[in-house]
Amino acid sequence: MxxxxxxxxxxxxxxxxxxxxxxxxxxxxxxxxxxxxxxxxxxxxxxxxxxxxxxxxxxxxxxxxxxxxxxxxxxxxxxxxxxxxxxxxxxxxxxxxxxxxxxxxxxxxxxxxARPPVPGLAEHAFDVDQMESAMKLEAHLVGLAALPASPARHTVVVCGGGFTGIETATEIPARLRAVLGSDTPVRVVMVDRAEHAGAALGAGITPSIIAACEQAGVQWLAGTSVVAVDAGGVTLDNGEYIASKTVIWTVGxxxxxxxxxxxxxxxxxxxxxxxxxxxxxxxxxxxxxxxxxxxxxxxxxxxxxxxxxxxxxxxxxxxxxxxxxxxxxxxxxxxxxxYVTCLDLGEWGAAYSEGWARELKLQGEEGKALKRQINSVWIYPPAADRALALAAADPMIAIV
Incomplete structure (x- = not known):
């Protein structure tokens, strides 16, 4: 054997x-x-x-x-x-x-x-962690069109202001308007424990994050967290309630x-x-x-x-x-x-930085062009060609 x-x-x-x-x-x-x-x-x-x-x-x-x-x-x-x-x-x-x-x-x-024991989280929150759960969110967004217009229908709450949360939040406005119409008063709220917007990704790209969120209309609620989720929205640790039909969990x-x-x-x-x-x-x-x-x-x-x-x-x-x-x-x-970071920031573009201190190198449309290259070419596996595939698998290849 x-x-x-x-x-x-x-x-x-x-x-x-x-x-x-x-x-x-x-x-x-x-x-x-x-x-x-x-x-x-x-x-x-x-x-x-x-x-x-x-x-x-x-x-x-x-x-x-x-x-x-x-x-x-x-x-x-x-x-x-x-x-x-x-x-x-x-x-x-x-x-x-x-x-x-x-x-x-x-x-x-x-x-x-990671899904902590937040009341209602398992039953009512979406995520983009696996293909099945991301498809469930997509079906839900499409289904919103069948609901009567309301602030809750038009509001998305994204829990967690890290990499995934930011990319999700800055992409959602365009996705939601594609379903509900370009004139829909979409509201996207980012809830994050950090003291200020983009804190998890460092000072180098924070200005890009802020600019992209302002353009997309993403509202940051910093220094707070979600303590409960129900069918109608979320409750924050300060007692505030946000009505929302779409809650997306990205906290770690x-x-x-x-x-x-x-x-x-x-x-x-x-x-x-x-x-x-x-x-x-x-x-x-x-x-x-x-x-x-x-x-x-x-x-x-x-x-x-x-x-x-x-x-x-x-x-x-x-x-x-x-x-x-x-x-x-x-x-x-x-x-x-x-180490590099290339953060997608929706229609605003993207931010590309280098080093663990995340020194900004590209932003806006220049950053977006690089992000598209990474997402559509670089991270895909090689073709089913034996020689090419084996050559691409050399551990000594220099890659970030």
Whole structure:
């Protein structure tokens, strides 16, 4: 039986782990090793774009790509990891329980929106975290047209003023007017605990955020939070009630619950702490990558964020290093010292910054042009061409 690398997840980190492992195996010209990917569907869902309309189209099939590079795809949902027995239990496409053994496991199961026990949150709030939930929001927005005009129908409350919250809030006015009419008095309210607008993203791009919100008519309620959600709106911690038919929750994410099944240290977001080669500290056969890994990006104390910017190169390294482990060759240390931010700001444009201090480099339409390039080209997987795909999976490629 062939020794097997099993990758859980077909997101950015999972897809690139598979390609990178296949690249190193191709170089070794060995036929006694295999690579398998376990995920609900053979497609890379372009999660960074789920704040946009037409969410159903924001995916890229990877079945033919995996076939081209010799990766086996298994349709299913991972349920349990047996680290000692080196196996994973999963539910297949028919709902049947199955089990698969591994010699090296790469946990690339991603993350999910954090939903604290706020009364009414689970029942009444939307999110743009997964494709299904983003599609549910889109259907809801379209359905608003059938309701009688009212302040609640015209008001959207976005909870959380971080990256996802800002991109969602600045996009929503145009989306809502496309449904309700260009003359509709749309109101978008951003509720955030931070002291001022854009605080979570630093002083460098705050002016751009403020300008974009002013143009779009997004109102910031800083220094406050939502304490309850109901069918008619939200209650704030100061007692104020905002009538709204559309409440969108964007307050943080946490690592996949599967991380809790692997013994090891974790950060506050549930990410497993990994060494320089993305192997889980304390585990001999398990790697974590993407949103499941707390990984150093430099020697200055900075760590990877839960973004595709970090997940893609992390995948290139985790796949390479898991295969290197089986082949008995030297692994490659993961380092990604260059950090950039490209924040979509609706019709106003976008803001692009460089460095952990987020020094503004481009804004407005110039920033928007770069954001379009990133969103529509750079983050998509390569074509199903074996040579091109394997070349693109080199962990030594310089990438932000």
């Amino acid at each position: 062939k020794s097997n690398i099993l990758i859980i997840g077909a997101g950015f980190a999972g897809v690139w782990s598979a390609l990178s492992a296949a690249r190193l195996l191709d170089q070794a010209q060995r036929d006694d090793l295999s690579i398998s990917v376990l995920a609900p569907q053979p497609e890379l869902r372009i999660r960074p774009r789920f704040y946009e309309a037409d969410v159903h189209s924001l995916k890229a099939p990877v079945g033919e790509l995996f076939e081209a590079v010799g990766v086996r795809f298994i349709t299913g949902n991972a349920e349990a990891i047996d680290a000692e027995g080196r196996s994973v239990s999963y539910r297949d496409a028919n709902g049947q329980h199955q089990q698969i053994a591994y010699d090296r496991l790469i946990l690339a199961a991603g993350s999910q929106v 994410v946490k690592a996949s619950p599967l991380t809790a099944q692997v013994a090891g240290e974790r950060d506050a977001l549930g990410r497993l702490k990994v060494d320089d080669h993305l192997k889980v500290i304390g585990q001999a056969h398990i790697y974590a990558t993407g949103d499941t890994a707390w990984a150093a990006v430099d020697e200055l104390g900075n760590h990877a964020l839960m973004t595709c910017q970090h997940a893609i190169p992390m995948g290139r390294h985790s796949g390479n290093n898991a295969m290197a482990d089986l082949l008995g060759v030297a692994p490659v240390a993961y380092r990604q010292p260059k």
